[in-house]
Amino acid sequence: MRTPLNALLGIQELLADTPLNEKQRSYLQVAGGAGAALTSLIGDILDFTKVEAGKLELETLLVAPEPWWKRCSIWWKGRRPTRG
Numbered sequence: 001m002r003t004p005l006n007a008l009l010g011i012q013e014l015l016a017d018t019p020l021n022e023k024q025r026s027y028l029q030v031a032g033g034a035g036a037a038l039t040s041l042i043g044d045i046l047d048f049t050k051v052e053a054g055k056l057e058l059e060t061l062l063v064a065p066e067p068w069w070k071r072c073s074i075w076w077k078g079r080r081p082t083r084g
Contacts, residue, residue: 001042009035 012032020028050056 002039005035005039005042009039 009032012028012035016025016028016032047056
């Protein structure tokens, strides 16, 4: 599952290094974000499978929540209904 998705994300990165108009670049960024989210989802599903099989190994990672929080707040701000 991951190999074809990684190939698509690699092609997306190569395409990002070519001349694109604003609309095309916007579409490419959306595709890249969706691909990254899908890669994360697949990883989570595979991790869950390891938990069920009793083969999960935990690792300690440093997390920077601020960039994630900023992206979420920007997304959420666009989704909020306006009062009026």
